[in-house]
Each structure stands twice: as C-alpha cells, then as structure tokens.
Amino acid sequence: MNKRILAVFLAAVMVFCLAACSADQKDNQNRTEITMCLEWTPNTNHTGLYTALKKGYYDAAGLNVKIVQPPENSTATQVCAAGQAQFTIEAQDTLAPAFTADVPVGVTAVAAVLQHNTSGIMSKAEEGMNRPAGLTGKTYLTWDTPVDKAIMENLVNTDGGNWSKVTLIPNMVTEEAEDVKANPDHAIWVFYGWGVMNAKVKNIDVDYFSIKDMNPIFDYYTPVIVGNNDFLKNNPEAAKAFVSATAKGYEYAAQHPEEAAQILIESDDTGALTGSEALVLESQKWISQQYIADAEKWGYIDAQRWNRFYSWLWENKLIEKPIETDFGYTNEFLPE
Numbered sequence: 001m002n003k004r005i006l007a008v009f010l011a012a013v014m015v016f017c018l019a020a021c022s023a024d025q026k027d028n029q030n031r032t033e034i035t036m037c038l039e040w041t042p043n044t045n046h047t048g049l050y051t052a053l054k055k056g057y058y059d060a061a062g063l064n065v066k067i068v069q070p071p072e073n074s075t076a077t078q079v080c081a082a083g084q085a086q087f088t089i090e091a092q093d094t095l096a097p098a099f100t101a102d103v104p105v106g107v108t109a110v111a112a113v114l115q116h117n118t119s120g121i122m123s124k125a126e127e128g129m130n131r132p133a134g135l136t137g138k139t140y141l142t143w144d145t146p147v148d149k150a151i152m153e154n155l156v157n158t159d160g161g162n163w164s165k166v167t168l169i170p171n172m173v174t175e176e177a178e179d180v181k182a183n184p185d186h187a188i189w190v191f192y193g194w195g196v197m198n199a200k201v202k203n204i205d206v207d208y209f210s211i212k213d214m215n216p217i218f219d220y221y222t223p224v225i226v227g228n229n230d231f232l233k234n235n236p237e238a239a240k241a242f243v244s245a246t247a248k249g250y251e252y253a254a255q256h257p258e259e260a261a262q263i264l265i266e267s268d269d270t271g272a273l274t275g276s277e278a279l280v281l282e283s284q285k286w287i288s289q290q291y292i293a294d295a296e297k298w299g300y301i302d303a304q305r306w307n308r309f310y311s312w313l314w315e316n317k318l319i320e321k322p323i324e325t326d327f328g329y330t331n332e333f334l335p336e
Contacts, residue, residue: 031062031063031064032062032063032064032235032238032241033063033064033066034058034063034064034065034086034087034238034242035065035066035068035084035085035086035087036049036065036066036067036068036085036086036087036088036089037068037069037070037076037079037080037084037085037088037089038067038068038069038076038088038089039070039076039077039088040089041069041268041270041272041273042264042267042268042272042273043194043264043272043273043280043283044193044194044261044264044280044283044284044287045113045114045193045223046067046089046264047249047250047253047260047261047263047264047284047287048113048246048247048249048250048252048260048291049246049249050067050249050263050264050267051249051250051252051253051260051263051264052065052245052248052249052250053065053249053267054263054266054267055248055249055252057245057248057249058242058245060245061242061244061245062238062241063238063242063245065242065245067267068085069270070088076088076090077090077094077095077098077105077107078105080107080226080227081098081105081106081107081228081229083228083230083231085228086227086228086231086239086242087110087225087226087227087228087242088107088225088226089113089223089224089225089226090107090109090223090224090226091220091221091222091223091224092109092220092221092224092306092309092310093147093220093222093309093313095107095109095224095226095328096310096313096318096319096323097319099323099327099328100319100320100321100323106228106229106230107226107227107229108226108227108229108328108329108330109221109224109225109226109227109301109328109329109330110224110225110226110232110239110243110299110329110330110333110334111224111225111243111247111299111301111333112221112224112225112295112299112300112301113223113224113225113250113291113299114221114222114223114287114290114291114293115291115292115293115294115300116212116219116290116293117210117211117212117218117219117220117221117222118191118193118210118222118287118290119189119190119191119210119211119222120189120190120192120209120211120213121135121187121188121189121190121209122176122177122180122187122188122189122190122195122196122199122206122207122208123180123186123187123188123206123207124180124181124183124184124186124205124206125205125206125207126207127184127207129187130207130208130209131159131209132152132155132158132161132214133156133159133160133161134161135152135156135161135166135187136156136161136162136165136166137165137166138166138167138185138186138187139166139167139168139183139185139186139187140152140166140167140168140169140186140187140188141169141170141171141172141173141179141187141188141189142168142169142170142171143171143189144168144170144171146318147313147318148189149168150316150318151211151218152166155211155214155218158215171188171189173188175198176188176190176195176198176199177195177198177202177204177206178202178204180199180204180206181204190208192210192286193283193286193287193290194279194283197279197282197283197286198283200282201278201282217308217309217312218309219305219309220306220309221301221305221329224301224329225246225299227239227333232333236333239333240333240335242333243299243333243334243335244334244335246299247297247298247299247334250291250292250298250299251291251298253284253288253291254288254289254291254292254298255288257281257284257285257288258281258284258285260288261280261281261283261284261285264280264284265277265280297334297335298334299331299334300331300334301329301331303326306326306328306329307325307326310322310323310327310328
C-alpha cells in the first residue's frame with residue numbers, strides 16, 4: 001500500500017515538473033530578446049540598466065535583456081544601426097555625423113540618461129583656469145574634433161580670452177585628475193560625475209567650470225539611449241516595455257544611490273571598476289540626482305534644447321547639411 005502511494009506521489013511530482021518546465025519554455029519563447037550595447041566600459045551612466053536587470057524589471061516586462069560591450073572594430077551606434085543590438089548609448093553631439101550622412105544611420109534617441117550636460121573643463125586648483133578666458137596662454141588637451149574645438153573657441157573668446165593663444169595637444173589621458181596635478185598648465189574636458197569625483201576621492205584640488213553654464217546652447221543631451229529604427233517600428237510594444245523598465249531602473253538608482261553603486265560594481269564583468277569602488281560610490285551619489293533633475297520624468301528630451309544645438313552646429317559649418325527640426329529623437333516610448 002505504501003509503495004502504491006509513493007508511486008502515485010512520484011508520478012504527480014513528475015507531471016507537475018513537466019508542466020512547469022513546459023510553462024517556462026513557453027514563457028521564454030514569448031519573451032523578446034534585446035541586446036543593449038554600451039558605448040564604453042560600465043560606469044555610473046549605465047547604473048539604471050544594471051539596476052533594471054538586477055531588480056527583475058526587464059524580466060517582469062517580458063524581455064530577455066543582455067548588456068554587452070561594443071566590438072573593437074566598430075562603434076556602438078554602428079552595431080545598433082546594423083541590428084546587432086536593439087539599443088545602445090550615444091551622445092547628441094556624436095550622433096550628428098550619423099544623422100547628416102548621405103544615407104542617415106538608422107537610429108533614434110529614445111531617452112535621455114541625464115537631463116543636462118554634466119561635462120566641463122577641469123584644471124589644477126588656483127592656476128587661473130576656473131573660467132574659459134583663463135585658458136589663454138595655457139594648454140588644452142583636445143579630442144581634436146571640429147565640434148570640440150569650436151565649442152572651446154566659443155567659450156574662451158566669449159569670456160574675453162584668446163583661443164589662438166591656447167596650446168592644443170592630443171588628449172591621451174586616462175587619469176585626468178593625476179594629469180592636471182602633474183601639469184599645472186593643463187586643462188581637460190571631463191564629466192563631473194566621474195572626472196571631478198575622481199579628483200575628490202584622490203584628494204586632488206581642482207578647478208572646474210561647466211560648459212552648459214557658460215553657454216546654454218551647449219546644454220545638449222549626453223548621453224542618450226538610442227534605438228534601432230527598424231526594431232522601434234516593428235516592435236513598438238517591446239521597445240516601450242524596454243524603455244519603461246529602464247526608466248524604473250534609473251528611478252530606483254536615483255532613490256537608492258548606495259545600493260545602486262553596489263549593483264553596478266557587482267554587475268561589471270569587464271574588470272574596469274576593480275579598485276575603483278570608492279569612486280563608483282561617490283560618483284553614484286552625485287549622478288543619481290542628475291538622472292531626472294528638473295525634468296518632468298526620467299528620459300524626457302526637450303525639443304528646444306535638442307534642436308538648438310543642431311542649429312548651432314549647422315550655423316557654424318560643423319555639419320555638412322542641416323538636421324531637420326525634431327529629427328533623431330522621440331519621447332513616444334517613455335512611460336506615461
């Protein structure tokens with residue numbers, strides 16, 4: 001009798017397991033596969049993505065999301081445009097060439113990671129470079145792109161300085177804080193949440209001025225999440241589910257910076273953050289307040305600011321043809 005009861009019990013367990021496995025397989029088959037290709041190694045610009053993954057927001061939205069690094073022989077935008085990734089991260093300024101190519105690259109910005117341009121110029125403290133004019137007679141580490149140099153020329157000359165008297169050398173620096181400490185005449189373009197926070201962690205006194213504070217035209221969007229146009233067109237519900245789940249990730253990171261920093265550190269499989277845990281924490285505490293800032297919601301892209309910057313590029317002959325008004329971005333995939 002006991003053997004019969006045991007046999008019945010085991011048979012029931014097997015049926016339950018088979019049903020559960022079948023349900024899981026069916027559920028996985030119904031999920032949308034999405035690859036998010038980062039533009040750089042993991043950093044606090046990406047925390048919301050890893051938080052959404054860790055907290056199960058993508059899973060709850062019916063998505064299988066994989067976060068990958070860009071290949072060495074192509075940019076993240078090229079990978080996204082080719083359909084090898086459905087989403088990536090880029091900046092409005094570096095998207096301009098893609099939008100003005102003879103055949104525009106097939107991507108669209110769908111969300112702003114940060115509401116404002118958090119970049120600026122850092123130098124050693126008390127060397128007179130706390131304003132753009134102070135770069136006159138000093139050395140600027142340039143990215144050697146037309147946009148970079150045009151922005152800096154605008155800032156220096158408008159502030160009363162002389163751009164022609166600024167020495168330009170290639171920016172080959174990976175440790176900006178250490179560079180300005182060792183070279184008192186150097187000025188370097190950094191992102192406050194990483195470069196200046198790194199100086200703080202290392203107890204290096206620096207001066208810094210914000211690019212957007214010097215000229216509001218330069219309050220362009222950097223970075224933004226970009227989607228593949230074909231994917232957005234053919235899978236609008238999945239795209240909206242991805243952006244909505246990502247929004248939840250960034251909203252959570254904004255409210256829980258210390259926990260979010262730990263999620264980022266634990267999620268990094270590149271080794272890029274090893275030894276930089278203190279920097280990640282300080283960066284996260286600062287940048288968490290920048291994800292939404294003064295916007296009505298995370299991810300919102302303001303049309304005036306978007307169009308104004310592209311108009312400036314065209315007026316200053318920095319792009320080969322004008323970019324149409326409202327071209328290259330949309331807010332339609334953001335959660336209500």
